[in-house]
Amino acid sequence: MVFGFGQRRGGQLPAELTSFVGRTEELALVRGAFGQARLVTLVGPGGVGKSRTALRAAAGLGELFPDGVWLAELSGLRDPELVPATLAAVLQLPEQPGMEPVDAVVAHLQGRRLLIVLDTCEHLVDACAMLSDILLREAEGVSVLATSRQPLDVPGEHCVQLAPLAPDEALELFLERARAAVPGVRLPGAAPNGEGGESDDRERLLALVRRLDGIPLALELAAVRLRAVSLGELVARLDHRFEVLTGGRRTALARHQTLRTAIGWSHELCTPEERLLWARLSVFAGSFRLAVAERVCGGEELPVGRVLEALIGLVDKSVVQRVGEDGGRYRLLDTIREYGADWLDESGDAPAVRERHFAYYESLAQRFWGGFLTSAQIELHREVRDEVADVRAALRYACEGGEDGAERGVWMATLLGPYWRAVGTLSEGRYWIDKGLGLADGDSAARAWGLLMTGVFAVWTADLDTALTRFPEAQEAARRVGEERVVLFTEAYLGGLAALCGDVENGLAALERARLRMVETDDGLGIGVFHYEGALVRAVVGDTAGALELCATGLTYLEGTGERQLYGSTLMVQGVIRWLSGERAESAASLRRALDAAGELGEVLVFAMCALVLGWHAAHEGRPVRAAWLLGYAEHARRTGGDPVDLLPSLLEEQRAVRESVRETLGDAEFERWRGVGARLSGQDVLDAVRADAEVPGARRKVPGPRGVDALTRREREVAALVAQGLSNREIAERLVISKRTADAHVEHILAKLQVTSRGEIPALPALPVLPVVPATPER
Numbered sequence: 001m002v003f004g005f006g007q008r009r010g011g012q013l014p015a016e017l018t019s020f021v022g023r024t025e026e027l028a029l030v031r032g033a034f035g036q037a038r039l040v041t042l043v044g045p046g047g048v049g050k051s052r053t054a055l056r057a058a059a060g061l062g063e064l065f066p067d068g069v070w071l072a073e074l075s076g077l078r079d080p081e082l083v084p085a086t087l088a089a090v091l092q093l094p095e096q097p098g099m100e101p102v103d104a105v106v107a108h109l110q111g112r113r114l115l116i117v118l119d120t121c122e123h124l125v126d127a128c129a130m131l132s133d134i135l136l137r138e139a140e141g142v143s144v145l146a147t148s149r150q151p152l153d154v155p156g157e158h159c160v161q162l163a164p165l166a167p168d169e170a171l172e173l174f175l176e177r178a179r180a181a182v183p184g185v186r187l188p189g190a191a192p193n194g195e196g197g198e199s200d201d202r203e204r205l206l207a208l209v210r211r212l213d214g215i216p217l218a219l220e221l222a223a224v225r226l227r228a229v230s231l232g233e234l235v236a237r238l239d240h241r242f243e244v245l246t247g248g249r250r251t252a253l254a255r256h257q258t259l260r261t262a263i264g265w266s267h268e269l270c271t272p273e274e275r276l277l278w279a280r281l282s283v284f285a286g287s288f289r290l291a292v293a294e295r296v297c298g299g300e301e302l303p304v305g306r307v308l309e310a311l312i313g314l315v316d317k318s319v320v321q322r323v324g325e326d327g328g329r330y331r332l333l334d335t336i337r338e339y340g341a342d343w344l345d346e347s348g349d350a351p352a353v354r355e356r357h358f359a360y361y362e363s364l365a366q367r368f369w370g371g372f373l374t375s376a377q378i379e380l381h382r383e384v385r386d387e388v389a390d391v392r393a394a395l396r397y398a399c400e401g402g403e404d405g406a407e408r409g410v411w412m413a414t415l416l417g418p419y420w421r422a423v424g425t426l427s428e429g430r431y432w433i434d435k436g437l438g439l440a441d442g443d444s445a446a447r448a449w450g451l452l453m454t455g456v457f458a459v460w461t462a463d464l465d466t467a468l469t470r471f472p473e474a475q476e477a478a479r480r481v482g483e484e485r486v487v488l489f490t491e492a493y494l495g496g497l498a499a500l501c502g503d504v505e506n507g508l509a510a511l512e513r514a515r516l517r518m519v520e521t522d523d524g525l526g527i528g529v530f531h532y533e534g535a536l537v538r539a540v541v542g543d544t545a546g547a548l549e550l551c552a553t554g555l556t557y558l559e560g561t562g563e564r565q566l567y568g569s570t571l572m573v574q575g576v577i578r579w580l581s582g583e584r585a586e587s588a589a590s591l592r593r594a595l596d597a598a599g600e601l602g603e604v605l606v607f608a609m610c611a612l613v614l615g616w617h618a619a620h621e622g623r624p625v626r627a628a629w630l631l632g633y634a635e636h637a638r639r640t641g642g643d644p645v646d647l648l649p650s651l652l653e654e655q656r657a658v659r660e661s662v663r664e665t666l667g668d669a670e671f672e673r674w675r676g677v678g679a680r681l682s683g684q685d686v687l688d689a690v691r692a693d694a695e696v697p698g699a700r701r702k703v704p705g706p707r708g709v710d711a712l713t714r715r716e717r718e719v720a721a722l723v724a725q726g727l728s729n730r731e732i733a734e735r736l737v738i739s740k741r742t743a744d745a746h747v748e749h750i751l752a753k754l755q756v757t758s759r760g761e762i763p764a765l766p767a768l769p770v771l772p773v774v775p776a777t778p779e780r
Contacts, residue, residue, distance in 0.1 A: 013055050013071055013117075019176050022169030023053050029160045030057040030145070034064065037158035038143040039132050041121075041151055044162030046335040047217030047259045050147040051119050053162060058117050058145055065143070067114035067680050075120040075334050076285035076389030078396060080127035085428045087116065087131065092604055092683060093424060093637070101427050102131065106138045108636060112679070113141035120334060121148040129154050164214035171209050173216060177223035181318075204235045211238060217335060218262035224318045225269065238265065263339050266317060276302050277310040278319060278332075279347060282340030283357045286389025287323050287331040296356045300349075329386075354397055361387065361394035362412050369415040373524045375562025375736055378600050384419045385602075391416070395432045399439060406439035410450040417453045418565055422603045426457045448478035448486045455493065459533070460605070468497060485523070488514055492530050496537040504541050511537060527557050532570035535577065544581045548574065562715075562736070568597030572606045579613050580654070588617050592690065596713060599687045607683055608637035612655070614690060619658045624665040625674050626695050631659060632678025633686050712750060719746040723762045 026042075030053075033040045042050045042057075058069045072090045077083065084102035093108045116135070121128040129152040132144045136156060146152055151159050165173060212218040225234050267275060280297035281288075288296075290308060298304030311330065314320040320330050332340065344350045364387065368380045384391060398409030413432035420429030433450045440447070455470030471490045478486035495510025511534055518526035531554025538547040551574035558567045575590035591610045598607040615630030663671040678686075681697055689697040712720060722732045733743040750762060 013059055013069060016052075016055075018180070020052065020056050021173040021176055022165055023049070023056070026053060026160060026162060027057050027060065030054075031061065033158040033160060034061065034143060037156055038136055039146065039152070039154055039157045040144070041146040041148055041157055041159050042162050043148060043151055043159050045149060045215075045259070046338075047215050047333075048162050048164055049216040050162055052216075054117055054119060054145055054147045058115060061115055061145075065113055065115045067112040067141075069115045069117065071117045071119065073119050074124055074128070077124065077392065078285070079392065079431075080124050081431060082392070082428055083124055083127040083131055085425045085431075089423050089425050101425075102134060106134060109135065109139040109142050111141065111676075112139070115143050115145060118144060118146040121146050121152065122150055125150060125152060128152055132157075165209075165216060165219075166214065167206060167209060170212070170214035170216075170219060171205055174205065174209055174219045174223050177220050177318075178226050181224045182226045204231055208235045208238065211235075212262060213258045215259050215262070217333065218259050220318050221262055221266045224316065225266075227316070228269075238262075259335065260339070263336060266319060267339070267343075270317065270319070271310070271313060273302055273306055273310040274313045274317075274319075275343070276347075277307060278314060278336075278340045279344040279349070280340075280353045281314075281320070281332055282337045282344050283350075283353050283393075284332070284337075284390055285393040286387070287329040288387075288390070289329055292360060292387075293330070295360050296353065299352075299356070357390070358394045358397045358408075361391050362408060364391070365412045365415040368419065372418060372565075373528065373558075373561050373563045377563050377565065381419060381422060381565075381601055384416065385423065399432075399435050403440045403442070406436040407444055407446045410436035410440065410446045414446070414449045414453045417456065420457070421460055421605070422565060422601050424604050426461060430454050430457050443477055443480045445478075445481055445483045445486075448474050448481060448483045451477060452486050452489055455490070459493065464497060464500070467493070471497070485526075488517060488523075489526065492518075492526070492534075496533065499537050499541055508538070508541070524557075524561070528554060528563065528566035528570075531557070532566065532573045535570075535573050539573075539577050539580070544577055547577050548581070551577070564597040564600050565603055568594045568601065568603055568606050571597065572609050575610065576613055576651070579616065580651075584617065584620065588614065591617075593713070595687060595690055599683070602683070604637055604683060607686070608634045611637070611686055611690070616654065616658045619662050623695060624662045625670075627658065627662045628666060628671050628674035629678030629681070629697060630686070630690075631662070632675035633681050634678075635675075636679040637683070712754075716746055716750050719743065720750050720762050723747060723750070 030040055030042070042054050044050050055071070058071070062069060070090055072087050074083070074086070077086055084100070084105055088101050088105050088108075091105065091108060093104060099107070118128050118132070125148060128146060128148070132146065132152055133154045135142050135144060136154070151157060164170070208222065209219060212222060222234065222238065229237065267278065270278065277293075277297055280302070281293065283296065284293075290311065293311060294304045294307045298307045302310065311320060315322060315330070319336055320332060323329050323331050344353065364383065368384055371377060371380050395409050395413055398405045398412065401408070410433055413429055413436065417429060420426050433454050437447060437450050451470050451474035455467045455474060458464070458466035458470060471493050474486055475490040475494070478484070478490070492511055492514035495507045495512075495514060497507070499507030499511065501507075511530070515526075515530050515534055517523075518530060531550045535547040535550040535554075538544070538550065551570055554570045555567065555574070558570065561567075571590045571594035575587045575594060578584075578587035578590060591614050594606060595610045595614075597603070598610065611630050612634035615627045615634060618624075618627035618630060666674065677697065681689075685697050688694075718736065719732055722735060727735065729743040729747060732747075736743070754762065
C-alpha cells in the first residue's frame with residue numbers, strides 16, 4: 001500500500017487477533033438499536049470488552065452504511081479541543097480555509113451514509129457528546145457508535161449496557177484463553193462430564209469465573225496464570241486473595257474492585273523488573289516499539305539491556321498486548337495503564353520517566369526537521385504518524401512545565417509544521433504552538449519561529465488576515481533575538497502578500513530579493529518553499545512565464561534530494577499553471593508526477609488539487625464519467641473556495657465551466673451519481689485509478705504512453721539500478737533510507753512498467769545521484 005493512504009478506509013476495521021466469545025444478545029441489541037436511533041453508546045465498566053464488542057458490531061453493520069465505517073480511537077487523546085480535528089484526520093479530510101474542524105467535518109459528511117465509531121469517550125465525554133449532537137443534527141445520513149463508561153447524554157442516544165459475561169460465556173472465554181496461553185493444557189469443556197475429576201475441575205472453573213464476576217479482562221489475566229500453577233492452585237490462590245480483601249466474608253466485591261483486584265494479583269505475580277517496566281510503560285499514550293520503550297523506560301533499577309526480557313514477561317502475562325500489522329508494536333489496555341500510572345506516581349519515578357518520554361519525542365521532532373529535505377522524509381512522516389498519540393502527550397507535558405517547558409513545546413510543534421500540513425490538521429499544529437506561546441511570552445528564537453509557522457499555516461489555508469498579523473510579529477521577535485532566517489522568511493512572505501494585495505511591483509521585488517538571498521546562502525528549505533509559493537504569486541499577478549520558470553528552478557534543486565513534500569507541491573503548482581497557460585499535455589505530466597509524490601506522503605491537499613485539474617483534463621478529452629468522479633473526490637477532499645491555488649483568477653471560473661459542461665453531457669442524475677462515487681473514494685482508490693488511466697475506479701485502460709525505461713520515475717530508476725547491481729529489496733531500502741515495504745512496491749511497479757516478470761530481467765541503468773540537502777534546524 002502506498003504510504004499516506006494507509007489509514008483504514010471506511011469498512012476496514014482492525015483485524016481481531018484473538019477469538020471473539022459470546023455477546024450474541026448485545027450484538028443483536030446494537031443492530032436493532034440502529035433501526036430506531038442514530039447514536040448508540042455501549043456503556044460498561046473498564047475491562048468489560050466495550051471496544052471489542054463495538055468493533056464486532058460495526059463489522060456487521062457495513063451493509064447499512066454504503067459510505068463505510070470509520071474508527072476514531074480516542075484512548076490516547078487527552079485534549080477535548082482536538083476531538084473534531086482527530087475525526088477529520090480519520091476521514092482523510094484536510095481542514096477547510098476559514099472553517100473550524102467541526103464545521104469542515106459536517107460539510108464533508110453531509111449527503112453521506114456512514115457510521116463513525118468513537119471508541120473510549122469517557123475521558124472526553126463532553127467533547128464527544130457535543131460532536132455527536134452536531135453530527136446527528138446536521139448530517140442526517142451519519143450514525144455514531146460510541147463506547148464509554150458513562151452515557152454521552154445526547155438527545156436521541158440509545159444506550160446498550162454491556163454487562164459482564166454470563167457464566168457460560170465467561171467459562172468459554174476462560175477456556176479459550178487458557179488453551180491459547182498453555183497449548184496442550186487439559187481442561188474440561190463447558191458441559192458436565194460425568195463423575196470424577198473433570199466434573200470437579202468444571203466446578204472449580206465455574207467458581208473462578210463467578211469470583212471474577214465474568215469480567216473479560218480479569219478472566220484473560222487469570223488464564224495466563226495456568227502457565228505457572230494448576231487449575232486447583234489457581235482457584236485456591238485467587239479465592240484466598242479475595243477473602244483477604246473482604247475480611248474473610250464471602251460477599252462479592254464491587255465489580256470495579258474485582259477488576260482492580262485481578263489486575264493487582266497479576267501485578268504481584270510479576271517480577272520486580274516487570275512491575276517496574278509496567279509502571280514506566282504507563283507514560284505511553286498509544287502503542288510503542290521496543291526501541292522506544294528501551295529509551296524511555298530503561299535506567300536505574302531496570303537497565304536498558306533488561307527491558308526486552310521484562311517486556312516479554314509482561315506480554316506472556318497478557319499485561320502488554322502486541323499490535324500492528326507486523327506485531328512489532330505494543331500497548332497497554334486503558335485499565336492496565338491506569339493501574340501502572342498509579343504505581344509510577346507512588347514510586348516517585350514519574351518525573352524522570354516523563355521527562356525521558358518528552359525528550360524522545362522532542363528528538364523525533366528534531367530528526368523530522370533535520371531529515372526533511374532528504375530521502376528519509378517519507379519514513380520520518382510515517383514515524384510521526386505512528387507515534388502521534390505520544391507526540392500529543394509530550395506536547396501536553398511540555399505545556400504543563402512552566403515557561404521553559406512551554407518554550408520547548410513551541411519548538412517541537414513548530415518543527416512538525418510539515419507534518420500538520422500533510423495530514424490536514426493545521427489547526428492542531430496551531431493549537432499547540434499558540435498554547436505554548438501563551439505560556440512563554442518572552443522574546444526567544446522559539447517564539448519567532450512559532451509565530452512564523454502559524455503565519456505559514458494561515459497562508460496554506462488562505463487566511464490572509466491572520467498571515468498579515470503573524471508575519472510582522474514574527475519579524476519583530478526575530479530581530480530582537482537575532483534570528484536572521486526568520487527575518488528573511490518573513491520578508492519573503494510579506495513581499496508576496498503585498499503583491500497579492502495590490503502593491504505588485506514592490507511586493508515582487510521584496511520577494512525576489514529574499515529568494516536570491518536564500519539561493520546565495522543555500523537555504524534548502526527556503527529554496528524549496530519560495531520557488532513554488534513565489535510561482536503562485538507570479539501566476540496571480542499574470543506573470544505565468546516567470547511562474548513556470550520558478551517551478552522549473554525549484555524542481556531542479558529538489559530532484560536530487562529525495563524530498564517529496566515540496567517536490568509534489570511544486571509539481572502540482574506547475575501542473576495548474578500549465579493548464580491555465582494552455583500547455584495541456586505538459587500539465588497532465590506534472591500532475592501525475594505530483595500525485596506520485598503526494599501518494600508517498602499522504603499530502604491530501606496536493607492530491608486533491610491534482611485530482612481536480614485532472615478532472616478538467618478528462619472533460620477536455622471527452623471522458624465525462626472520469627471527469628465527474630475526479631471532481632467529486634476533489635471537491636469532497638478539499639473544497640475549492642479558499643485553497644491558496646484559488647487565488648489564481650481563472651481557477652474558480654474554470655471549475656464552474658468544467659462542472660457545467662460535464663453535467664450537461666451526462667445529465668443531472670448521471671453526473672450526481674458519478675460525482676457521488678468520487679466523493680466516496682479514498683486517496684488510494686483515486687491514485688490507483690489515475691495510474692491505470694481508468695475510466696471508472698477499479699477498471700484498467702491501456703493507453704499509449706512512455707514505454708520501457710522512459711516510463712520509470714526518477715526514484716524507480718534509482719531502485720532499478722540497484723536491483724541490476726544485485727541488491728535485495730532490504731538492501732535497497734537501507735541504501736535509500738526507505739522502508740522495505742516501499743522498496744517492494746517500487747520493484748513491483750518497475751516490473752509492471754517494463755513488462756518483465758523477474759528481477760533478473762531489469763536492465764542495468766546508470767545510478768542517479770542522491771544529494772541530500774538538510775534544512776538547518778533553527779538554533780536555539
